Amino acid sequence: MAKTISVHSFRGGTGKSNSTANLASMLARRGFRVAVVDTDIQSPGVHVLFGLSEDRITHCLNDYLWGTCQIEQAAYDVTSAIADADSKEPATGQIFLVPASLKSGAIGRVLKEGYDVGLLHDGFRRLIQQLKLDYLFIDTHPGVNEETLLSIIISDLLILVLRPDSQDFQGTSVTIELARRLEVANVLLIVNKIPPGMDRVQLKQKVESAYSAQVAAMLPLNNEIVNLASSSIFAIKFPNHPFTRELELVAQALTE
Amino acid sequence: MTLSLHLVDSTTGKIVQTWRFKGKDRVVIGRGFDSDIRLADSSVSRLHVEFVFDQQRGGWILRSLGRNGTHIEGEPVKERLIGDRTVFRLGSSGPQFLAALDQKTVGDQDTLIGEIDAGGLECLVVNEQQKAEEVRQIVEGDRFQLLKERAKLLRSLQKTPPTEELSLPPSDAQANNIQPKTLP
Numbered sequence: 001m002a003k004t005i006s007v008h009s010f011r012g013g014t015g016k017s018n019s020t021a022n023l024a025s026m027l028a029r030r031g032f033r034v035a036v037v038d039t040d041i042q043s044p045g046v047h048v049l050f051g052l053s054e055d056r057i058t059h060c061l062n063d064y065l066w067g068t069c070q071i072e073q074a075a076y077d078v079t080s081a082i083a084d085a086d087s088k089e090p091a092t093g094q095i096f097l098v099p100a101s102l103k104s105g106a107i108g109r110v111l112k113e114g115y116d117v118g119l120l121h122d123g124f125r126r127l128i129q130q131l132k133l134d135y136l137f138i139d140t141h142p143g144v145n146e147e148t149l150l151s152i153i154i155s156d157l158l159i160l161v162l163r164p165d166s167q168d169f170q171g172t173s174v175t176i177e178l179a180r181r182l183e184v185a186n187v188l189l190i191v192n193k194i195p196p197g198m199d200r201v202q203l204k205q206k207v208e209s210a211y212s213a214q215v216a217a218m219l220p221l222n223n224e225i226v227n228l229a230s231s232s233i234f235a236i237k238f239p240n241h242p243f244t245r246e247l248e249l250v251a252q253a254l255t256e
Numbered sequence: 257m258t259l260s261l262h263l264v265d266s267t268t269g270k271i272v273q274t275w276r277f278k279g280k281d282r283v284v285i286g287r288g289f290d291s292d293i294r295l296a297d298s299s300v301s302r303l304h305v306e307f308v309f310d311q312q313r314g315g316w317i318l319r320s321l322g323r324n325g326t327h328i329e330g331e332p333v334k335e336r337l338i339g340d341r342t343v344f345r346l347g348s349s350g351p352q353f354l355a356a357l358d359q360k361t362v363g364d365q366d367t368l369i370g371e372i373d374a375g376g377l378e379c380l381v382v383n384e385q386q387k388a389e390e391v392r393q394i395v396e397g398d399r400f401q402l403l404k405e406r407a408k409l410l411r412s413l414q415k416t417p418p419t420e421e422l423s424l425p426p427s428d429a430q431a432n433n434i435q436p437k438t439l440p
Contacts, residue, residue, distance in 0.1 A: 012296055042298055043287075043296065045296050150410065153406075154411070164377075164380060166379045166381070174390045174391055178391065178395070182403070203377060210380075
């Protein structure tokens with residue numbers, strides 16, 4: 001049975017989309033069929049990581065929500081983005097991406113009119129069935145809003161990404177409390193962009209104690225990922241980097 | 257002349273990240289793929305602000321290009337010759353930067369890990385009173401109760417085939433008479 005995983009953060013800039021894309025890619029590299037849906041309709045971006053150019057996108061999530069296509073018509077096979085340049089062996093799994101529209105008019109329409117979350121939920125289920133998925137990742141819009149909370153509710157697992165700063169720390173506590181009140185059973189935390197010099201052991205203890213939730217990965221502030229400028233999947237390009245190795249722990253946990 | 261741009265945490269005034277540009281005469285900040293400093297922030301335009309080195313005037317010109325504007329000391333600025341340690345903000349409440357003009361020679365584009373403020377763990381504290389108040393404001397509303405009801409319904413639907421008709425309470429879109437188009 002397919003697992004649905006929402007990846008969320010209280011604020012933007014935490015590395016949420018990067019974590020989503022890398023985790024999804026790791027699972028596809030392990031032979032699973034995976035899809036990523038960009039529900040961050042107000043500020044889409046995960047398509048860039050998979051090298052999906054705007055001119056290739058004929059249908060997107062917005063079209064599905066407006067009823068002009070089926071959701072699988074907005075799913076693009078981006079498996080080529082996870083191919084290892086140094087290996088002649090093709091990836092055994094497959095990865096799809098459902099992008100959100102990059103057109104300002106379409107983004108504005110969503111902001112103005114909202115969308116039917118029930119339809120989104122139905123679309124997720126259809127996508128799982130049509131693409132025979134093992135994993136569906138939902139890249140959510142940061143912050144607390146109705147659409148995002150509903151995406152979280154219908155997921156088997158919520159992954160919260162936060163940075164070790166005071167605003168993220170406070171905001172994440174509110175998000176976790178709301179998730180608990182909505183009876184979201186499984187929550188994992190990823191602490192990202194940990195600066196050099198910060199005590200990782202103490203930080204992990206502090207986060208787990210504050211939220212009563214498990215920290216699945218402690219990711220270092222990553223100079224290379226900044227220089228990569230979101231142009232590709234970091235874990236594929238740097239498979240032995242400490243960032244990748246730490247994130248592999250989460251991918252492993254998802255398969256168990 | 258090297259242009260250094262420091263991203264500043266506006267709540268603490270501390271520098272959280274630094275980019276130095278040497279040997280460049282144009283630096284772009286934006287959400288777009290081609291930006292020299294790329295920010296995934298909804299208040300930042302794809303091409304938000306550019307810095308162009310003006311040989312004649314011997315300085316950097318800040319030129320605001322984004323929809324939300326660029327602000328210096330709270331005022332929107334279209335174009336300005338900047339001085340050392342100019343503080344500017346993308347949009348009226350977006351990310352804040354400090355621009356510094358110095359002579360240091362480092363890489364063409366370098367994020368200086370060493371300059372990132374490691375901060376102290378002591379600042380990572382949950383204000384329980386504030387949290388309780390924020391949670392209370394959200395959960396006491398009718399919308400949250402409706403959300404809980406929809407949650408129950410959606411969870412019960414997880415086990416049914418996706419082709420079945422959904423019978424959900426009205427969403428925002430439905431309440432506003434926005435109906436999805438029928439597929440041919």
